[in-house]
Amino acid sequence: MRNENRKISRALISVTDKTNLTMLVETLHKNNVEIISTGGTKKFIEDLGIPVTSIEKVTGNPEAFGGRMKSISFPVTSGLLFRRYHETDIVEARELNIEPIDLVVCNLYPFEKYAGTNATEEVLIENIDIGGPLMLRASAKNYESVAVLSDVSDYDSFLTGFTGTTSFETRRSLAVRTFNRVAQYDLMIADELSARFEEKKAPEEKSWLSIVAKETLRYGENPHQTANIFKLKNTQTSINLVDAEVLQGKELSYNNWVDADAAWRVMSDIAHVSSGKAVTAVIKHANPCGLAVSSNLFSSLEEAWNGDSVSSFGGIISFSQTVDDQCAKFLCEKFIEVVIAPDYSAEALKFFAKKKNVRLLKIANRPKEESEFIVKSISGGLLMQNEDESFGKSEELKLVTKKEMPFETLELVDFGILACKHLKSNGIALVCKTLDGNFTMAGTGMGQPNRLDSLRLLAKVRAENKGLSMDNMLLVSDAFFPFADSVEVCHEVGIKSIIQPGGSIRDDEVIAACDKFGIAMMTTGKRHFRH
Numbered sequence: 331m332r333n334e335n336r337k338i339s340r341a342l343i344s345v346t347d348k349t350n351l352t353m354l355v356e357t358l359h360k361n362n363v364e365i366i367s368t369g370g371t372k373k374f375i376e377d378l379g380i381p382v383t384s385i386e387k388v389t390g391n392p393e394a395f396g397g398r399m400k401s402i403s404f405p406v407t408s409g410l411l412f413r414r415y416h417e418t419d420i421v422e423a424r425e426l427n428i429e430p431i432d433l434v435v436c437n438l439y440p441f442e443k444y445a446g447t448n449a450t451e452e453v454l455i456e457n458i459d460i461g462g463p464l465m466l467r468a469s470a471k472n473y474e475s476v477a478v479l480s481d482v483s484d485y486d487s488f489l490t491g492f493t494g495t496t497s498f499e500t501r502r503s504l505a506v507r508t509f510n511r512v513a514q515y516d517l518m519i520a521d522e523l524s525a526r527f528e529e530k531k532a533p534e535e536k537s538w539l540s541i542v543a544k545e546t547l548r549y550g551e552n553p554h555q556t557a558n559i560f561k562l563k564n565t566q567t568s569i570n571l572v573d574a575e576v577l578q579g580k581e582l583s584y585n586n587w588v589d590a591d592a593a594w595r596v597m598s599d600i601a602h603v604s605s606g607k608a609v610t611a612v613i614k615h616a617n618p619c620g621l622a623v624s625s626n627l628f629s630s631l632e633e634a635w636n637g638d639s640v641s642s643f644g645g646i647i648s649f650s651q652t653v654d655d656q657c658a659k660f661l662c663e664k665f666i667e668v669v670i671a672p673d674y675s676a677e678a679l680k681f682f683a684k685k686k687n688v689r690l691l692k693i694a695n696r697p698k699e700e701s702e703f704i705v706k707s708i709s710g711g712l713l714m715q716n717e718d719e720s721f722g723k724s725e726e727l728k729l730v731t732k733k734e735m736p737f738e739t740l741e742l743v744d745f746g747i748l749a750c751k752h753l754k755s756n757g758i759a760l761v762c763k764t765l766d767g768n769f770t771m772a773g774t775g776m777g778q779p780n781r782l783d784s785l786r787l788l789a790k791v792r793a794e795n796k797g798l799s800m801d802n803m804l805l806v807s808d809a810f811f812p813f814a815d816s817v818e819v820c821h822e823v824g825i826k827s828i829i830q831p832g833g834s835i836r837d838d839e840v841i842a843a844c845d846k847f848g849i850a851m852m853t854t855g856k857r858h859f860r861h
Contacts, residue, residue: 334498335495335496335497335498336414336432336475336476336477336495336496336498336501337432337494337495338358338361338363338432338433338477338494338495338496339362339363339364339430339432340363340364340365340366340409340429340430340431340432340433341358341363341364341365341366341431341432341433341434341435342366342367342385342401342406342410342431342433342434342435342436342465343355343365343366343367343371343375343434343435343436344367344368344369344371344385344400344401344435344436344461344462344465345371345435345436345437346437346438346439346440347437347440347482348371348374349482350482350485350486351371351374351375352378353485353489354435354479354485354488354489355375355378355380356378356380357489357492358433359380359381361492361493361494362494363433363494364381364383365380365381365382365383366382366383366384366385366388366431367382367383367384367385368384368385368393368400368401369393369397369400372384372385385400385401385406388403388405388406388409388429389401389403389405389406390403390405391403398460399461400461401461401462401464401465402460402461402464405427405428405429406431406465407464407465407468408423408426408428409428409429409430409431410431410434410465410468410469410472410476411468411471411472412428412430412472413472413474413475414430414474414475415474415475430475431469431476432475432476432477433469433476433477433478433479433496434465434466434468434469434476434477434478434479435478435479436462436465436466436478436479436480437462437480437481437482438459438462438463438466438480438511438515439456439457439458439459439462440457441454441457441458441459441515441518441519441522442518442542443457444457445518445519445521445522445563446522446563446567446568447568451526454522454523454526458519459515463512463515463516466478466480466508466511466512467508467509467512469505469508470504470505470506470508470509470512471505473501473502473504473505474498474501475501476501477496477500477501477504478501478504478505478508479504480504480507480508480511480512481507481511484504484507488500488504514541514542517563518542518563521563522563525566541560541561541562542560542561543558543560543561544558544559544560544561544572545558545559546558547559547581547582547583547584547587548581548583549583549584550584551584551585555584557583557584559572559587561573562705564702564703564704564705565700565701565702565703566699566700566701566702567697567700569693569694569696569697571587571590571591571594571691571693573693574670574691574692574693575691575692575693576689576690576691576692577674577679577690577691577692578679578682578683578686578688578689578690579668579686579687579688579689579690580687580689582668582689586646586667586668586689588616589613589614589615589616589645589646589667589668590613590646590648590668590670590691592613592616592617592618592646592752593611593612593613593618593646593647593648593668593670594648594670594693594695594696595696595752596611596613596618596621596648596748596749596751596752597609597610597611597648597649597650597670597695598650598695598696598697598698599696599721599748599751599752600621600623600650600745600748600749601650601695602695602698602721603721603722603744603745603748604623604650604745604769607623607624607625607630608623608624608625608626608627608629608630608649608650608651609621609622609623609630609649609650609651610622610627610630610631610633610634610635610647610648610649610650611634611647611648612634612635612637612638612641612642612645612646612647613645613646613647613648614638614641614642614644614645614646616754617752617753617754617774617776617777618749618752618753618771618774619637619638619641619642619645619774620633620634620635620636620637620638620641620642620645620771621634621637621749621770621771622634622637622768622769622770622771623745623768623769623770624766624767624768624769625767627649627650627651627652627653627654627657628654628656628657628660629766629768630768631647631649631657631660631661632660633764633768633770634647634770634771635660635664636796637770637771637772638774638792642664643664643665644665644666644667645666645667646666646667646668646669646670647661647666647668647669647670648669648670648671649669649670649671649672650672650695651671651672652671652672652673652674652675653669653671653673653674653675653678654675654677654678655675655677655678655680655681657678658674658675658677658678658679658681658682659681661682661688662681662682662684662685662688666688667688667689668688668689668690668691669682669688669689669690669691670691670693671690671691671692671693672692672693672694672695673692674690674692698719698721699719700717700719701716701719702716702717702719703715703716703717704716704717718751718858718860720747720751720856720858721744721748722743722744722745722747722748726853726854726855726856727743727852727853727854727855728852728853729850729851729852730832730837730841730844730851730852730853731841731844731845731849731850731851732845733844733845733848733849733850734850735827735850735852736827736850738763738802739802739804739827739850741763741769742761742762742763742769742804743804743829743852745761745769746759746761746804746806746829747806747829747854747858749761749771749774749806750806750807750808750858751808751858751860752860753774753776753777753808753860754776754777754860754861755776755777755808755809755859755860755861756775756776756777756778756779756780756781756784756808756809757774757775757776757777757781757784757807757808757858757860758774758775758776758781758784758785758788758789758805758806758807758808759771759773759774759789759805759806760772760773760774760789760790760792760793760800760803760804760805760806760825761803761804761806762798762802762803762804763802772792772793772796772798772803773788773789773790773791773792773793773794773796773798773803774788774789774792775787775788775789776788781807781809781811781816782815782816782819785805785816785819785820785823786819786822786823789805790823799824800823800824800825800826801824801826802826803825803826803827804827804828804829805820805825805827805828805829806828806829806830807828807829807830807831808831808857808858808859808860809830809831809857809858809859810830810831810832810833810834810837810840810857811830811834811840812834812836813834813836813839813840814836814839814840814842814843816840817840817843817844817847817849817851818843818847820847820849821843821847821849825849826848826849826850827849827850827851828844828849828850828851828852829851829852829853829854830851830853830854831853831854831855831856831857831858832853832854832855833853833855833857837853
């Protein structure tokens with residue numbers, strides 16, 4: 331019968347990670363399983379006082395070439411692949427003196443340990459496993475007769491109730507896990523070598539997708555949805571949010587991850603154009619609701635929080651510099667979900683320890699040029715694009731109106747463009763310089779079907795609620811003004827300076843309207859939609 335329970339008489343064990351190996355080997359030995367092994371694994375088993383057969387006795391050849399050749403051989407591969415239910419295979423195996431191998435335990439060379447690091451090319455190449463994937467694939471292909479353990483995490487369930495046999499369902503399930511593991515391993519190698527040694531490639535030319543499961547989340551966007559987080563090699567750098575060190579707090583939710591990513595991105599972008607000044611970003615529902623640059627971190631935090639103190643409630647906070655006790659004390663008096671920073675002082679950690687549910691993530695600022703690809707799923711497929719890694723002023727930035735933009739307003743251009751770049755479209759950002767010299771996002775309108783509502787009903791109202799005058803505001807739009815009515819609304823609310831991409835077929839009308847109302851406008855030639 332092809333789907334019956336199978337007795338395990340011989341097991342081949344060759345592992346890099348020896349976690350929980352003692353328990354596994356002792357259980358197999360108690361069930362009279364002959365153990366075949368290689369190199370360091372063989373010595374580990376011998377030191378336990380458990381009999382072990384050298385792989386050389388099976389292959390008929392010694393290990394060679396510094397360990398590159400061990401298990402690859404006709405006897406080993408045949409012992410895994412021949413079909414126990416197939417009469418011709420059984421006869422051939424007997425004639426060729428092939429003995430069956432019923433279980434393979436193998437975890438692969440730790441290539442992932444060196445990928446994305448400064449490891450030499452030699453170290454990378456020597457950590458590409460060859461024999462391991464061959465054994466895993468062979469045993470997984472023949473799951474009707476052979477069991478395979480490709481990950482330490484499989485040991486516990488495999489050994490639960492183990493009495494020397496395996497069920498068909500168990501073998502098939504382990505085979506599926508093994509094929510996934512080998513596929514991820516091969517893609518990880520292809521991605522790393524491509525990133526190191528080849529020109530930058532378009533998505534359709536890459537070996538997408540190298541995805542590794544990280545953890546199951548409590549739920550998705552809503553409690554009735556399930557969710558998981560995976561590691562994806564989609565950048566050229568080793569700094570990524572998924573690998574951030576979690577110092578304390580509850581498990582991050584789906585929405586926490588999305589908002590944390592948004593906060594980290596906008597804060598890092600602003601930090602790159604802020605000449606070492608302190609940057610704080612406050613995110614709510616993936617949009618910046620507070621954003622400020624100052625000479626010191628606490629000042630930037632206060633300014634960012636007050637940018638929209640109502641929306642900041644329950645928000646995600648990202649800092650460009652080490653969080654000190656003053657910032658921690660301020661935040662501990664608020665309701666917040668996540669804090670992201672390059673580091674935290676010992677005093678700050680003591681404050682946060684009193685707010686055990688607050689998640690603290692420790693991660694360096696996002697590198698300026700990650701060459702990152704963004705992946706988004708739609709029904710039946712994936713959309714991929716390179717991230718918008720534009721940084722403020724464009725070479726095409728030019729004055730198009732009779733009125734020139736004041737110097738103090740020009741100082742805000744980079745800050746304003748980057749702030750608006752991270753708003754959901756249609757996006758309008760109102761930014762200004764405060765009396766103490768801080769740059770702050772004073773009002774925003776985002777996610778609206780038209781940008782007139784973003785300005786008139788949202789950004790303007792939020793700025794005016796803080797008692798700020800429109801005279802010194804710089805308005806930044808994520809896309810061009812399609813009609814002169816956008817300028818008319820700017821005039822209506824008191825805006826004197828505008829930055830927008832330009833490119834509308836009615837640019838002349840828009841510019842003429844600015845000249846009519848005495849508004850200064852510059853175009854960038856670059857749109858920043860974010861959906």
